[in-house]
Every structure is written in C-alpha cells, then in structure tokens.
Amino acid sequence: MAMLIQVATFLQEYLYESGHKIKKNDNAVRLGVISTAMINPAAIIRPADSHGDVIISAVASRDLKAAQKYAKQYGIPKAYGSYEELLVEPGIDAVYISLPNGMHAAWATRALQAGKHVLLEKPFTANADEAKALVALAKEKNLVLVEAFHWQWHPAAHTVKSLLQSGKYGEIIRTEARMTTPVGTMPKSDIRWKWDLAGGSFMDMTYVVSATRYFLDAGTPKEIVYANARPMKEDKRVDEAMDAVLKFEVGNTGRVVDARVWTDMARPNIGWVIPRLWELPSIEIETEKAVIYFYNFMMPHLYHYISVYDKVSKETTYLKAYKGGPLWGTRGESWWSTYRWQLEAFIDKIRGKDPVHWVTLESSVAQMETIDAVYEKSGLGKRQGHA
Known part of the structure; x- marks a missing residue:
C-alpha cells in the first residue's frame, strides 16, 4: 500500500497545491533539487508552489538531458548535468536530496561543505556511523540539516x-x-x-x-x-x-x-x-x-x-x-500535504525562527x-x- 498512497499523494498535490501558486517574496529561499526522483513533485516541487518564501531554482541529474527535460516539465529555471555543478551555484541557499539511501551521507556532506542547508530524505544515512559524521559537520558549519520525516x-x-x-x-x-x-x-x-x-x-x-x-x-x-x-x-x-x-x-x-x-x-x-x-x-x-x-x-x-x-x-x-x-494553531490549510507542513517548518528554521516541531x-x-x-x-x- 505504501506505493499506492504515494501515487495518491502525487494526484493530491496536482489537484490542490499546484492550484494554489502564490507570488514569491524577493528574499525567498532558493532551493536546488538533487536528483530527478519520482518523489520530488510531491515532496518539494508542488509544496513550494504555495509557499511565498521558497523558490525551486535548479535541478541536477547525472544526465544533463534528463535534468533539462525535468526542469522544463516542472518549470524549474536551471538544470545541471552533475550534482557538483548545482552545489557550487552561489544562488542556491538550500538543497533537497532524494537520492538512493546509500548516497545520502556522501551528497549531504558535499552540500554542507558547499554552505547549503539540507532537507534530506529518509533514511537519514545508510548507518549510524555516517549519521554521526554528518551531524558533526552540520553543527560545525552551523547549517540546517533535517531528516524529511514529513508525517x-x-x-x-x-x-x-x-x-x-x-x-x-x-x-x-x-x-x-x-x-x-x-x-x-x-x-x-x-x-x-x-x-x-x-x-x-x-x-x-x-x-x-x-x-x-x-x-x-x-x-x-x-x-x-x-x-x-x-x-x-x-x-x-x-x-x-x-x-x-x-x-x-x-x-x-x-x-x-x-x-x-x-x-x-x-x-x-x-x-x-x-x-x-x-x-x-x-x-x-x-x-x-x-x-x-x-x-x-x-x-x-x-x-x-x-x-x-x-x-x-x-x-x-x-x-x-x-x-x-x-x-x-491557526497556521496552515486543510489541503496542505505532510510535505507542505514540513516545508513550512524547514523555511522557519532557515529563517532563524523556532519551528512548531523539529526532527532533531x-x-x-x-x-x-x-x-x-x-x-x-x-x-x-x-x-x-x-x-
């Protein structure tokens, strides 16, 4: 059933959140997406449509043509043929990483080293040793790093x-x-x-x-x-x-x-x-x-x-x-997905606010x-x- 409800969420995102696009603020957080994974539209692209403080600025793949096709499909301004290119882009403030499990630690590490805040898909890493090293780096860099347990x-x-x-x-x-x-x-x-x-x-x-x-x-x-x-x-x-x-x-x-x-x-x-x-x-x-x-x-x-x-x-x-x-309390809308609630907290944290909830x-x-x-x-x- 897990796969079926994921598909249902894609439909929900399309019908509701993509229909609530709002004007972006001048100082909106510019976010890059590392991977062209199937989860991205539901997890970050559609939720960002209804958030005035976040703009999906770029997407990266190890295949430039795939990234370009993806960017065109979802209206993302820039496409990169490598993850490294996205990470050195000075206009990117944060990244969402939805790579396969075993690649989470390596690319979250590179993102933090590049000075980017990171919203990292679950599971956090492949094992606890990787998790401890990643956490130490995030604290050293004083950057936001959070595991995407959206629910x-x-x-x-x-x-x-x-x-x-x-x-x-x-x-x-x-x-x-x-x-x-x-x-x-x-x-x-x-x-x-x-x-x-x-x-x-x-x-x-x-x-x-x-x-x-x-x-x-x-x-x-x-x-x-x-x-x-x-x-x-x-x-x-x-x-x-x-x-x-x-x-x-x-x-x-x-x-x-x-x-x-x-x-x-x-x-x-x-x-x-x-x-x-x-x-x-x-x-x-x-x-x-x-x-x-x-x-x-x-x-x-x-x-x-x-x-x-x-x-x-x-x-x-x-x-x-x-x-x-x-x-x-009074924040949010009943049509928000779990991913949209998560994005609200992630941007709050980047802005230096105290989120109502946080995965430490x-x-x-x-x-x-x-x-x-x-x-x-x-x-x-x-x-x-x-x-």
Whole structure:
C-alpha cells in the first residue's frame, strides 16, 4: 500500500497545491533539487508552489538531458548535468536530496561543505556511523540539516501525541507499527532492492521506527528482543520483510515498553489473488486505560482516522485532524500535504525562527542506531553507504 498512497499523494498535490501558486517574496529561499526522483513533485516541487518564501531554482541529474527535460516539465529555471555543478551555484541557499539511501551521507556532506542547508530524505544515512559524521559537520558549519520525516509535521500526528501526553489514558504499555506494499507492486529492479544502495524493506519503510520513537518520545532501544528478516530470493543480503520487537526505556522511572515493528515490501496476497489494500501504514498504542490506533500515519493528509478505545467505558471515539491542532494553531490549510507542513517548518528554521516541531539531529542518529541494531540482530548486518 505504501506505493499506492504515494501515487495518491502525487494526484493530491496536482489537484490542490499546484492550484494554489502564490507570488514569491524577493528574499525567498532558493532551493536546488538533487536528483530527478519520482518523489520530488510531491515532496518539494508542488509544496513550494504555495509557499511565498521558497523558490525551486535548479535541478541536477547525472544526465544533463534528463535534468533539462525535468526542469522544463516542472518549470524549474536551471538544470545541471552533475550534482557538483548545482552545489557550487552561489544562488542556491538550500538543497533537497532524494537520492538512493546509500548516497545520502556522501551528497549531504558535499552540500554542507558547499554552505547549503539540507532537507534530506529518509533514511537519514545508510548507518549510524555516517549519521554521526554528518551531524558533526552540520553543527560545525552551523547549517540546517533535517531528516524529511514529513508525517511528523502533520496536525494528526500532533493530535495523537497530545492524547498520550495528556495523562488521561495513563502510561503506554505497548506499541505496534506496520507498513506494507503488496507483492509485485515494486519491481525487483527498483533501487529499494539494491544492496549497494542501502536497500531493504526496513530501510525504505523506516517510518515504523520513526512513529514508534516519536510517540514513545524515546531514543534508542534498550534491547532488540528479536528481529526476523525475510531475505529476497535474488539477494539474500536484502530484506524483503522485517519483523522485530524492541524494548524502549521511557520516562524517568526506567519503565520499559515493548514495541513491535514490521515491514513488508512484498506483502503476500490473500489466496495469491487479493492484495491487502487496507494495510495502510498504521500504529497501535496501548496505554493503561485505552488503545489508540492511528490509521495511515504516513500520509494523513489523504485520509486518516484516530480511534480511541476506552478500556473502562468500552466505548470507541474517532478523531481526525487536517488543520491546526495543538501545535500549528491557526497556521496552515486543510489541503496542505505532510510535505507542505514540513516545508513550512524547514523555511522557519532557515529563517532563524523556532519551528512548531523539529526532527532533531540527535533523533536522526538514534533512528539510524536503532535500524543498525535491528539489522545486526536479524543477521543481515547494517547497511553500507555509497558515493
């Protein structure tokens, strides 16, 4: 389902955000896009249309003709036939990097060295060693660097977090997060399956770890109870699916919570025929007094619901949040995608303002440490970077 909701987001961006183009401010942040990846229109190009303080100024590919075609298609002024050319362009203030996983660290490093702020697609890097080095460089250069966990900026995510923080439902007991894609949806030629590009289901679907840690307000797990990988037949080093249970220490009392996370980039159909189309990325959080279920936490702007089952009254209430919420207040529009909310915060940060929410560098390091630990426990070993 992950691929299908991504396609739905492309449509949503086209219908809504591309129809809300606004005049750009004279001092707008000029942003370059490194890669011509399919995700770019939804993740940055369309969201920028409705933001007066950001202009997509250039796009780069290792193929000049591809970059020129892409630039023409999306109305981007400049096209470069190498990433290096874009990075030395003095008119570029920041870059969005949507290269394959294994290339994130290398090109984010080059971007920071060139004095550019960086919005870096998830996963942050191929492994925690790369993450730590990248974070140290960003701090040294005093530049904005953030991992693009776009869903964390959406009002629905903040609504769930506020329910947990309210204390009304007691302490968290356990969590379970899932993300799947029906078998055959993603061809085995896709970069997500490539070992040398840090591929694998747990890398691509790292949202399950992000959601778990966000709602637990946790760093790295205290223990990986188990991590069972289902390797792909074509390359046993790459996980087609991953099922793991992690123990997180939360709060100030040393209390431990069990968190199950599972991903599947080739989820088997029912009876070999019926795809599990209902399995949108979701997380269930059980507390002492309730069970809270956040359906489609990854792309809540398309559709989501938050159900709260009260263990005492045995009643279930439903919530939705497309605008405002406990953090954004009156800012934003209900048609904004998660990526548009993310862009709002990114530009705030570049402008020296305090964003309503932020994925800290320390959190991104902890995220990669968690992923490394799961891969090590599974026997596959942590992923490796690629220039």
